[in-house]
Amino acid sequence: MDTKFENFRSEMGLYRADIKEQSAENLSFHEAVSLEIDSLMKDNLDLQTEINKVLKEKEILYAELSILHLAIFGSRTNREESSKVKIPEPKAFRGTRSAKKLENFLWDMEQYFIAAHVRDEDKVSITTMYLADDAKL
Structure with missing residues (x-):
């Protein structure tokens, strides 16, 4: 019976070693995932900043386009209206x-x-x- 107990103890010791090794690997994996998440969050923030810049430029371009459209077609409309006389x-x-x-x-x-x-x-x-x-x- 002692041999069975000893065998059981030795297997438990092996399991504990495996569990410690797995815990260390999990911790290492968790750290790697955390670093990757941090990197992705920074990239996401940079991308969001760039998108905001592009959206502001788009608003400016639309405003300029509206002014140009009014300058070009607004004057034609006035001429067309006055040419009805x-x-x-x-x-x-x-x-x-x-x-x-x-x-x-x-x-x-x-x-x-x-x-x-x-x-x-x-x-x-x-x-x-x-x-x-x-x-x-």
């Missing part, structure tokens, strides 16, 4: 040698250009369409 065309200049008639023609053309929102590049070619008779020469 019928603008009387100026009378043709026939080349009479009267300073008063020439002055009136030029003033009428300026007012027409303002009301019609004509670009500077187009003013000369439009003005030549309103020259008649001797004024065309």
